[in-house]
Amino acid sequence: xxxxxxxxxxxxxxxxxxxxxxxxxxxxxxxxxxxxxxxxxxxxxxxxxxxxxxxxxxxxxxxxxxxxxxxxxxxxxxxxxxxxxxxxxxxxxxxxxxxxxxxxxxxxxxxx
Amino acid sequence: xxxxxxxxxxxxxxxxxxxxxxxxxxxxxxxxxxxxxxxxxxxxxxxxxxxxxxxxxxxxxxxxxxxxxxxxxxxxxxxxxxxxxxxxxxxxxxxxxxxxxxxxxxxxxxxxxxxxxxxxxxxxxxxxxxxxxxxxxxxxxxxxxxxxxxxxxxxxxxxxxxxxxxxxxxxxxxxxxxxxxxxxxxxxxxxxxxxxxxxxxxxxxxxxxxxxxxxxxxxxxxxxxxxxxxxxxxxxxxxxxxxxxxxxxxxxxxxxxxxxxxxxxxxxxxxxxxxxxxxxxxxxxxxxxxxxxxxxxxxxxxxxxxxxxxxxxxxxxxxxxxxxxxxxxxxxxxxxxxxxxxxxxxxxxxxx
Numbered sequence: 426x427x428x429x430x431x432x433x434x435x436x437x438x439x440x441x442x443x444x445x446x447x448x449x450x451x452x453x454x455x456x457x458x459x460x461x462x463x464x465x466x467x468x469x470x471x472x473x474x475x476x477x478x479x480x481x482x483x484x485x486x487x488x489x490x491x492x493x494x495x496x497x498x499x500x501x502x503x504x505x506x507x508x509x510x511x512x513x514x515x516x517x518x519x520x521x522x523x524x525x526x527x528x529x530x531x532x533x534x535x536x537x
Numbered sequence: 538x539x540x541x542x543x544x545x546x547x548x549x550x551x552x553x554x555x556x557x558x559x560x561x562x563x564x565x566x567x568x569x570x571x572x573x574x575x576x577x578x579x580x581x582x583x584x585x586x587x588x589x590x591x592x593x594x595x596x597x598x599x600x601x602x603x604x605x606x607x608x609x610x611x612x613x614x615x616x617x618x619x620x621x622x623x624x625x626x627x628x629x630x631x632x633x634x635x636x637x638x639x640x641x642x643x644x645x646x647x648x649x650x651x652x653x654x655x656x657x658x659x660x661x662x663x664x665x666x667x668x669x670x671x672x673x674x675x676x677x678x679x680x681x682x683x684x685x686x687x688x689x690x691x692x693x694x695x696x697x698x699x700x701x702x703x704x705x706x707x708x709x710x711x712x713x714x715x716x717x718x719x720x721x722x723x724x725x726x727x728x729x730x731x732x733x734x735x736x737x738x739x740x741x742x743x744x745x746x747x748x749x750x751x752x753x754x755x756x757x758x759x760x761x762x763x764x765x766x767x768x769x770x771x772x773x774x775x776x777x778x779x780x781x782x783x784x785x786x787x788x789x790x791x792x793x794x795x796x797x798x799x800x801x802x803x804x805x806x807x808x809x810x811x812x813x814x815x816x817x818x819x820x821x822x823x824x825x826x827x828x829x830x831x832x833x834x835x836x837x838x839x840x841x842x843x844x845x846x847x848x849x850x851x852x853x854x855x856x857x858x859x860x861x862x863x864x865x866x867x868x869x870x871x872x873x874x875x876x877x878x879x880x881x882x883x884x885x886x887x888x889x
Binding site for chain 2: 430439
């Protein structure tokens, strides 16, 4: 096989967490979900107490909070122990960076 | 460091066709195990509330007594800390008593299983399938660690269907690397075709409300959503992981275990930072990666993956380049479909 370099634009059509979570600036950090419609994206970002902010953002991904509401079953979204697990041999992409003793370390889970 | 990996034995009761580990009847003693945990404890920040201990081999269940003792010792030593325990086994020594121990102590048992090629690559298909069902009955989230050899890559998608039929929800797929697995254009094109089918299964199962996790795909989606994988966020050897072999020697990662050129200290003298820095400084990403559009989402900074496929710490092989490109494209395809459909479980899981 021969090595090659790609030049095509990668433009995934789904939001990153920070794009969705901007709408959570009025609440605390926490779960977030995103709903993508034909021309607009509606995101919902929430916090541990079940309050969420519903946000509307256009394709330029510049969200603004539009309304708040209770999220049913918020507790179900709490991270489980399974989510913390790092499997040996799993060539996993770093999911989060964290600072450890002044050093940038690799993560062992989303929770760090 | 928040992840301790104990290489409790280099012995194994299987001879997998692609395995390059040198097996010998060497076992970690209880004293070394305790000293390793003590050394690991000395490296933890004071506010550590959670960490992971993994048991690695060879076949770790050949040293079940060390696993049991390590769990009991660490629980007693850290009564107020959440400890996640994990081991990956070939399944042959899993019995009811060990399953009960794992259930009582929160030990996750991941099963190495090669799906439909199990009989050719690992053997003991019938016995391991019995264990597979037993483990699923014990824990519905038992992870499967599957290795795909180029010779049997055409059975990959059918293997995933097999696991789904057996109610498995979490599957890692690793293309075999090393001298016993040679990927070429032909085998890669079959892998591509098979991974496309696997992605369709991933999408379909999640659409049907079954939260199937195909880890190579899902990790790419997660990394994009979390914006955490960039050219600057490569693994840093020994920074969060401590791997202690049966003899107390420290290595940077499971891939390097027992390889003397990657020996970086021991639990008595501590980490050899000079040697570690020498290894780190030899890792220079290839300049051609800078101009590749996949650069920021590619895992070409993973030293052990590079070493496995190209024998270089910093140079990914042509196969890795193609495979990373494939995974990123398939991950985006799956995520776009599932998020556009507002798949509730998938979206909640990925954006929590």
